Amino acid sequence: MEWGFPENFSTFGDSIDATYGAIFYVTAIAFVVVQGLLIYCIIRYRHREGRKALPIHGNTRLEIIWTVIPAIGVLSVAYLSASVWLDIKDESRFPGGAYEVGLHASQFEWNVTNPGPDGALGTDDDFPTRNALHVPVDQPVRVLLTAEDVIHSFFLPNFRVKQDAVPGMEIPVWFEAIAPGVFDLGCAELCGLGHYRMRGTLTVHSPEDFEAWQAEEGGVASGTAETPTVAAR
Amino acid sequence: MSTVTVPPDYASQFHDPSHEDHRSFWRKYVFSTDHKIIGIQFLFMSLLFLLIGGLLAMLIRWQLGWPGQALPGGDVLGEARMPGGIMLPEFYNSVMTMHGTIMIFFAVMPLLVGVYANYLIPLQIGAPDMAFPRLNMLSFWLAVPAGVLMVAGFFVAGGHAAAGWTSYAPLSTNPEFTGVFTGQVLWTASLIILGFSSLAGAVNYITTIVNMRAPGMTWFRLPLPTWALFITSILILLAIPVLTGALILLLFDQVLGTGFFNPEYGGQPLLWQHLFWYFGHPEVYILILPAFGFVSEIIANGSRKPVFGYHAMVLAITAIAFLGWIVWGHHMFQSGMNPTLGAGFMATTMVIAVPTAIKVFNWIGTMWEGDLHFHSPMLYSIAFVSMFVIGGFSGIFLASTPVDIPLHDTYFVVAHIHYVLFGGSLFAIFAAITYWFPKMFGRMMNERVNKVHFFFTFIFFNLTFFPMHELGNAGMMRRIYDYTQYGFLEGLVDINRLISLAAFGLFTAQLIFAANFIWCLFKGEKAGNNPWRANALEWSVPSPPPHGNFTLLPMVYRGPYEYSSPESEEDYFPQDAPPAEESVPEPAPTLV
Numbered sequence: 036m037e038w039g040f041p042e043n044f045s046t047f048g049d050s051i052d053a054t055y056g057a058i059f060y061v062t063a064i065a066f067v068v069v070q071g072l073l074i075y076c077i078i079r080y081r082h083r084e085g086r087k088a089l090p091i092h093g094n095t096r097l098e099i100i101w102t103v104i105p106a107i108g109v110l111s112v113a114y115l116s117a118s119v120w121l122d123i124k125d126e127s128r129f130p131g132g133a134y135e136v137g138l139h140a141s142q143f144e145w146n147v148t149n150p151g152p153d154g155a156l157g158t159d160d161d162f163p164t165r166n167a168l169h170v171p172v173d174q175p176v177r178v179l180l181t182a183e184d185v186i187h188s189f190f191l192p193n194f195r196v197k198q199d200a201v202p203g204m205e206i207p208v209w210f211e212a213i214a215p216g217v218f219d220l221g222c223a224e225l226c227g228l229g230h231y232r233m234r235g236t237l238t239v240h241s242p243e244d245f246e247a248w249q250a251e252e253g254g255v256a257s258g259t260a261e262t263p264t265v266a267a268r
Numbered sequence: 269m270s271t272v273t274v275p276p277d278y279a280s281q282f283h284d285p286s287h288e289d290h291r292s293f294w295r296k297y298v299f300s301t302d303h304k305i306i307g308i309q310f311l312f313m314s315l316l317f318l319l320i321g322g323l324l325a326m327l328i329r330w331q332l333g334w335p336g337q338a339l340p341g342g343d344v345l346g347e348a349r350m351p352g353g354i355m356l357p358e359f360y361n362s363v364m365t366m367h368g369t370i371m372i373f374f375a376v377m378p379l380l381v382g383v384y385a386n387y388l389i390p391l392q393i394g395a396p397d398m399a400f401p402r403l404n405m406l407s408f409w410l411a412v413p414a415g416v417l418m419v420a421g422f423f424v425a426g427g428h429a430a431a432g433w434t435s436y437a438p439l440s441t442n443p444e445f446t447g448v449f450t451g452q453v454l455w456t457a458s459l460i461i462l463g464f465s466s467l468a469g470a471v472n473y474i475t476t477i478v479n480m481r482a483p484g485m486t487w488f489r490l491p492l493p494t495w496a497l498f499i500t501s502i503l504i505l506l507a508i509p510v511l512t513g514a515l516i517l518l519l520f521d522q523v524l525g526t527g528f529f530n531p532e533y534g535g536q537p538l539l540w541q542h543l544f545w546y547f548g549h550p551e552v553y554i555l556i557l558p559a560f561g562f563v564s565e566i567i568a569n570g571s572r573k574p575v576f577g578y579h580a581m582v583l584a585i586t587a588i589a590f591l592g593w594i595v596w597g598h599h600m601f602q603s604g605m606n607p608t609l610g611a612g613f614m615a616t617t618m619v620i621a622v623p624t625a626i627k628v629f630n631w632i633g634t635m636w637e638g639d640l641h642f643h644s645p646m647l648y649s650i651a652f653v654s655m656f657v658i659g660g661f662s663g664i665f666l667a668s669t670p671v672d673i674p675l676h677d678t679y680f681v682v683a684h685i686h687y688v689l690f691g692g693s694l695f696a697i698f699a700a701i702t703y704w705f706p707k708m709f710g711r712m713m714n715e716r717v718n719k720v721h722f723f724f725t726f727i728f729f730n731l732t733f734f735p736m737h738e739l740g741n742a743g744m745m746r747r748i749y750d751y752t753q754y755g756f757l758e759g760l761v762d763i764n765r766l767i768s769l770a771a772f773g774l775f776t777a778q779l780i781f782a783a784n785f786i787w788c789l790f791k792g793e794k795a796g797n798n799p800w801r802a803n804a805l806e807w808s809v810p811s812p813p814p815h816g817n818f819t820l821l822p823m824v825y826r827g828p829y830e831y832s833s834p835e836s837e838e839d840y841f842p843q844d845a846p847p848a849e850e851s852v853p854e855p856a857p858t859l860v
Contacts, residue, residue: 097633225436
């Protein structure tokens with residue numbers, strides 16, 4: 036990715052990256068204008084023998100111009116951002132037909148409750164995995180995020196997903212992967228001395244793979260702890 | 269001047285300098301009620317804390333540049349912290365927590381407010397002292413035990429507070445979550461006490477500015493540092509009690525087992541965040557508005573020109589302060605707060621960019637067609653504008669809710685806060701220290717050494733903090749002890765090492781400033797009353813000003829920025845210089 040973001044693998048990631056890009060260009064222009072004017076003043080108006088400053092107190096028209104232009108700029112950014120934001124975070128806009136999975140954060144691990152072949156949480160074929168989230172590709176995933184002890188933050192850098200997990204709250208998060216692979220899952224909120232190693236993996240499976248994994252993993256008695264292997268992309 | 273009436277009891281407070289000062293050493297320099305001494309006491313205390321906070325930053329940078337490697341000589345910090353010189357994660361969390369806490373509460377905030385509100389306000393408005401001198405002394409002597417408690421935390425069993433400077437509950441409420449009990453309680457208690465210190469200061473500053481302005485010192489003749497400190501004091505008065513209240517509840521949760529913020533007992537972790545940021549965002553402006561004031565003063569002085577758009581500057585400060593109250597939720601976009609609320613907070617946050625832009629353009633307007641003298645305060649002030657703008661731009665990225673998703677809690681935030689708080693506030697503090705040093709101590713700082721300090725600080729500051737934006741883009745989380753644990757962050761060791769080396773350079777450059785400061789306290793060239801040829805009232809009295817400040821009640825004839833005025837032969841026109849005989853404008857009606 037251009038700005039040094041990790042490569043994007045989610046459906047909505049591009050809209051976030053594009054918003055970042057838009058802000059980058061707007062601020063880059065403003066940056067050049069402001070720093071350019073500063074440098075110009077420093078060189079042009081530096082003290083020399085006989086130089087006299089012009090004692091002007093202000094200029095209302097200029098004052099209005101440089102109020103209105105930034106106002107238009109930032110309000111457009113806010114307007115652009117709002118719909119991208121609500122599409123990602125507003126529960127009423129979540130896509131239907133999602134694969135639902137439970138994710139319970141505790142010091143210092145991610146406890147996943149997989150729904151099993153019936154696709155529903157809270158049934159007998161649910162099975163847990165530790166520090167390993169498995170999802171199918173090209174299907175919306177709805178993660179029900181909870182926390183055991185302190186606040187953690189569910190972070191998928193390659194999917195532009197970040198959401199705090201708060202004890203006492205259940206927070207739904209969605210994303211949809213566009214390609215299979217193994218990705219990093221991190222904790223972004225300071226959660227104690229093991230915060231730095233509270234990592235897991237997200238495995239995105241093709242539909243066939245996913246069924247095979249579900250059959251194999253769900254078939255083995257629940258509670259199989261999977262040791263995380265950190266492998267980027 | 270017959271229209272000006274001065275109550276006799278007020279005028280009598282002005283001391284006749286022929287009277288000898290009979291106060292004992294203790295009353296004069298230690299338990300002093302003189303606002304100037306209190307300002308200088310705050311200066312020494314907060315510079316000491318600035319040094320401590322800087323050393324903590326160096327420890328952070330060692331661990332991030334060389335993760336898990338032994339720091340040569342680091343084992344002196346003891347087995348519980350750095351066994352064999354290798355930093356433990358629990359110690360890292362304490363160091364990171366205390367770096368933030370100390371820099372914000374004990375270094376930058378007192379440097380901006382404790383030092384300059386105390387020192388400048390009475391001098392700039394033409395008053396003999398603060399409205400409540402004893403309350404003022406109490407304000408300093410509450411800050412001292414708060415500082416002692418905060419430092420004591422490093423030496424207690426279990427180590428110091430380790431829940432971050434934001435102290436998010438329930439990590440901060442239950443010792444089993446951090447492994448820290450005493451340190452966490454000391455942290456809370458210290459900040460409660462410091463809150464009372466800030467309040468005692470704020471009511472004093474407000475009362476003094478409202479009631480004790482010299483005849484002719486109308487509101488719109490106030491120098492901008494005083495305006496900024498006035499608005500800041502109102503922010504303090506409204507924000508600090510919220511923090512203090514929240515801290516008291518947190519203390520109850522910590523030691524009495526209550527459950528205000530602990531969901532185990534039906535509490536709500538987000539309540540802490542709302543209360544904390546309801547204080548915390550105005551706090552950001554408490555840490556920058558005074559800087560705006562100092563920089564406006566100094567850029568006008570260095571440009572030998574009036575401040576461009578004085579009224580707009582005052583309005584912008586007021587607007588920023590007001591908007592600062594309705595943006596706290598932007599710290600909580602990813603917290604689980606209702607996303608629609610997040611979109612609203614985004615809009616208010618974006619609007620703050622507007623008055624901020626007004627200020628930036630007015631600073632440039634002040635320099636435009638000026639006669640620029642690059643004395644060191646001017647250099648720091650121009651650097652302030654340049655660096656603060658970058659902090660403002662990165663703020664727009666973070667204010668955009670969707671862009672905040674990948675950037676929240678990463679080094680992008682660390683880069684942003686440091687561009688605002690170091691590139692902004694601290695550069696303005698260097699400007700203020702160098703500008704008012706001659707007034708405070710009667711001696712000049714060495715200009716050449718200051719310029720060397722400026723040069724290295726500017727370079728190393730940018731080398732340290734600019735690359736952090738890229739770390740944040742790459743997804744490196746803040747407050748992380750060892751990022752190499754993650755596959756996607758393994759490649760960031762080189763850039764982190766570069767940042768660490770630059771940070772060590774940045775710290776070393778500050779020693780130049782410290783040496784210059786201490787040397788010039790005793791050996792600096794003697795300063796006259798008005799070494800910068802400035803207009804404000806503090807420059808009309810001796811350096812340092814005597815107890816009681818003014819021999820005679822000063823009379824104010826004009827605003828503070830009449831530089832290069834055609835009415836004056838010099839390129840400055842002091843506020844208290846009587847106008848030429850033929851054109852006597854009546855001084856504005858007094859508010860005494």
